[in-house]
Amino acid sequence: MSGELAKETWAAERLRAPWRGFxxxxxxxPAMALSVLLITSFSLVTSVVGILMVPPVVLLARALVDVYRDLIGKWTGVRIERPYLPEPQEEEAGFAGQWNRFVRLSSDPATWRDLAWLLADPIVVFFTAALPxxxxxxxxxxLALAGGMGSVITDLGGNEWYGFVHIQKGYADDNAKMTATVVLGTVFMAAxxxxxxxxxxxxxxxGQLLLGPTEKSRLALRVRHLTETRSEAVDASAAELRRIERDLHDGAQARLVxxxxxxxxxxxxxxRDPAKARLxxxxxxxxxxxxxxxxxxLVRGIHPPVLADRGIGDAVKAxxxxxxxxxxxxxxxxxxxxxxxxxxxxxxxxEILTNAAKHSGASRVWIDLRYEEGMLRITVTDDGHGGASLEGGTGLRGIERRIGTFDGVLALNSPPGGPTIVTLELPCELSSPKISPS
Known part of the structure; x- marks a missing residue:
């Protein structure tokens, strides 16, 4: 379940669900309108108009489907990744670029799955999320009928059924029908x-079935992610080697010379001068x-001995x-x-502790390390003034790149006024303490 859902009580969840479904x-x-527009665009692909129309309409449909993904994730706890194949870094200019863009978007399986969603969802949503x-x-x-609306309808000459209860002249004086209406209305509301x-x-x-990634797009996204993280890992390693060389050259090497x-x-x-020699x-x-x-x-900065000997828990305590x-x-x-x-x-x-000491204005920091669902989860909380951000090339962005090499993620919650909560999650397997690497 998502964080928003986890905070809801049993009663609040049931009170809000019908409104969310509505x-x-x-x-x-808008889904029906876009499905018609998308079908019309593809029907015109034999002309230049269709080739020019399809890309913007597809992107508009994707924007609407992204809204679906976001709301489904927040309100149902089902997280749906964007399934679209990676876009090229640079687009060609002119008609050739438009043609390549059309081919790329129309050959993406997710485009057709989006179209199937736009066509089917208006029916499916009525019998699922919106039905309550x-x-x-x-x-x-x-309840309104039993409260007086039934009499208004019959007085105006109307004839109405409510479920199996027939609303007709004299309805207001029929206690059995009134009671049946109240009971039936209560049952519908409770249901x-x-x-x-x-x-x-x-x-x-x-939504997850139709809007989630296909195996092809999942593989393509995975390849792109691995390419980016491995490139960042190589850059980080090169920068670390340069730092070590600089520290050796300016520090220990200079002293040894x-x-x-x-x-x-x-x-x-x-x-000649033993006293000077002794000095x-x-x-x-x-x-x-x-x-x-x-x-x-320098060695401690590369791999601290306490980390190698005692593990991450004791190293963080140090x-x-x-x-x-x-x-x-x-x-x-x-x-x-x-x-x-x-x-x-x-x-x-x-790095997070260094940032807290320099920028947060905090007096206390809490660190929690645990292993859950195949993830090393580390939460660092400080009581500072908050306002931390991942934007602008901050140290937190560097941390995100570092752990991204291992498919890790960083989540930041730092409202103005604090507190600041940084959560790290790294997928990994744990070894037994008895056979931990030394």
């Missing part, structure tokens, strides 16, 4: 409210200690101990992820 039913009107609304409305009409969530779920599965020169000077001063030896010893410290920091804010860590991992996933998760948490 709103989905209203989409049937009409049951409730019919029940209210029955509408009680069946609403269930019929919304049925409608969600119908200076130490070599100093040792050469000491060799010449041993006989240079002391400086060299201090330089060697600093070089060793820089090398350890980060918390050295952090300027008050950080509380809860880890309930039953095992250890693969080392690359652990490393990506560790540095992602480290």
């Amino acid at each position: 709103r989905l039913g209203l989409l049937a009107f 609304f009409y049951l409730v409305a019919y029940g209210l009409w029955g 509408g409210f009680l069946s609403g969530p269930r019929l919304l779920q049925v409608y969600g599965r119908w 200076a130490m070599g020169m100093t040792l050469g000077a000491i060799e010449h001063l041993l006989d 240079l030896l002391a400086e060299t010893r201090q330089s060697s200690a600093k070089a060793l410290h820089e090398l350890r920091d 980060l918390a101990l050295d952090h300027p804010l008050q950080v509380e860590v809860v880890s309930t991992l039953p095992g250890r992820p693969q080392p690359p996933v652990e490393s990506a998760a560790y540095f992602a948490v480290s």
